Amino acid sequence: MRSSASYPRIIAIAHIGVAAIGVMAVAVIGLMLQLPSGRAVPGPPAAARIGQSAQPTPAQPVPTVAEPVPTVAEPPGVVSTPEFAKQVKANELGLVPVLMYHRILKKRFASIDRTPDQLRRELEKLAKQGYWPITAKEFATGDIRVPAGRFPVVLTFDDGHESHFRLDASGNPVPNTAVGVLLDVARRYPEFRPVATLWINHDPFGLRKPEEQAAAVRWLVGHGFEVANHTWSHPNLAAMRKKKVKEQIVRLERLLKKLGAGPAITMALPFGAMPHPKKIARHGEWDGTTYDFAGVFLAGAEPSLSPYAKKFDPVAIQRIQSNGNKGECRKWCSQYWLGWLNKHPGERYVSDGDPTKISVPQRLQGNIAPKRRGQLVIY
Incomplete structure (x- = not known):
């Protein structure tokens, strides 16, 4: 992998291009995406009910309910062991x-x-x-x-x-x-x-x-x-x-x-x-x-x-x-x-499922930060 010092070469031109476009947007094409701030509310019916004269009817507010946001439960509790880490091919130094x-x-x-x-x-x-x-x-x-x-x-x-x-x-x-x-x-x-x-x-x-x-x-x-x-x-x-x-x-x-x-x-x-x-x-x-x-x-x-x-x-x-x-x-x-x-x-x-442990293959144990050595599980 390249050193972090090389990253500006790759992305700087793209970033600068975005900035330039942003400056021109107001005068040229209105760059910024205008997203809707709300849902359309239906207006009055096009025709009156049968037997009634067609009179303008004021729009009625439509009750709205916020959609439930998907949630994911915490991962199940696991105690990592060398045998279990090997089974799931854990590599928390990856x-x-x-x-x-x-x-x-x-x-x-x-x-x-x-x-x-x-x-x-x-x-x-x-x-x-x-x-x-x-x-x-x-x-x-x-x-x-x-x-x-x-x-x-x-x-x-x-x-x-x-x-x-x-x-x-x-x-x-x-x-x-x-x-x-x-x-x-x-x-x-x-x-x-x-x-x-x-x-x-x-x-x-x-x-x-x-x-x-x-x-x-x-x-x-x-x-x-x-x-x-x-x-x-x-x-x-x-x-x-x-x-x-x-x-x-x-x-x-x-x-x-x-x-x-x-x-x-x-x-x-x-x-x-x-x-x-x-x-x-x-x-x-x-x-x-x-x-x-x-x-x-x-x-x-x-x-x-x-x-x-x-x-x-x-x-x-x-x-x-x-x-x-x-x-x-x-x-x-x-x-x-x-x-x-x-x-x-x-x-x-690859996670071992145990946030208190750091499970790694034996070949990688030398790569761990010294302050984390007490959490090591090696297989």
Whole structure:
């Protein structure tokens, strides 16, 4: 696998292209997807009942009921032993795909955009192949609760775009938003856990009113989603002074706290650009407010090491862009890597079902982080 330093070459052009399109959108084509805010309410009948004169009838409100959100129970309790770990082929030092999504649009305007159908097909593939979604927070903190023999996957959405999440008038996520698609897949694949991480900027989901922002975040957090830090205005942190980097992070931390989602445990670097020094991406203070992240995520092009591995770097966690297999994506995006992991099952993280233990084949025991050695189960 390539070093984390190589990731900007792959994704920077695509990110910059998105930014340029966003600037041109208002004058040219109205780039941002306008998602419905509610369901249509039927108007009055076209004709009066038989025997009555046709009089205008005021529209009556239609009672609506929020659809139940699919939930998945906690994995059954398992106590891992060498014999059991061998039976399920556990490898909790294996690679984990952390998938990176941006806008979910009916018509793509940039290479990193995905359509609702493309997102749905990828999530269905993950469900069929035995992946179990966890949040970036759960991954970075090592709180990986996945059934035995299954594989963790982290679904992440950058920029808090309106195509990620909106509630309709019934209190349901709009169907073709990212969250709506995920919930739909989970309804059809009941063992596919419907959670994801949404990293936001200062106008989450295109909402301007504080009460609407708070309602959206409250729904997400209440249904197991993680809403976390992607800086205030999405700048290139590598080109900023230390004080400004910290201000960008802290201003978003204050918003998250106000909306009921803070303090954040994870942060995604805009454009995948690392500030200098690197450590201020994870810990810092500005204007009396501190931040301390368990994990800082890149915009890279490879699966991540296990958080239990001694070479795992919590300040530079790799991600995989969701995309097909054209151009550089022939080798560095989700279609390639999900296929590669299927062809190399010995390299993939496989859960032992016991969150208190770390089960690995004997050949990998030397790769574990020293602080985790007391949790080892070797077979």
